[in-house]
Amino acid sequence: MTDSALVAMAAMIGEWKTTSEQIPDMVGRTTIEWLDGDAFLLVRLTVPEPAIGRTWVVGTDDAYPERLKVLQHDGAGARRIYNGALTGPLWRIWRDAPGDSQRLTGNLDESGNIFRATWERSDAELDPRTWEHQLDIVYTRIA
Secondary structure, eight states, X not given: OOOHHHHHHGGGOEEEEEEOXXXXXXXXXXXXXXXXXXXXXXXXXXXXXXXXXXXXXXXXXXXXXXXXXXXXXETTSOEEEEEEEXXXXXXXXXXXXXXXXXXXXXXXXXXXXXXXXEEEEESSTTOXXXXXXXXXXXXXXXX
């Protein structure tokens, strides 16, 4: 495999306990694994509230192996396409859409066992002044 963005993201392969201070009673499990050999990564979040659960398929384009694309489907039936990038331990994904722009910024710690991320959203497309904090998530490796 030559997709360096996927190679870097492979450090996240495993099982993760998924928590958020904003929703303390909701503990989930995130599984990250290869799909179709090593062509894509499959990310599944399972939580007690089915509408919050989601599935991501993460991959790259042969012409742009440094650029991640994330296809998402959630338990409420929404489908979205995000762009993504990895720079060292920093993982970013974002979606610029009229009325519902979103972004996640997260860091994998030096041990590779804790990933902390923040979701933000905006009603305005591409306006950096209007981002609102939505959710902090902590992923703790369990396997």
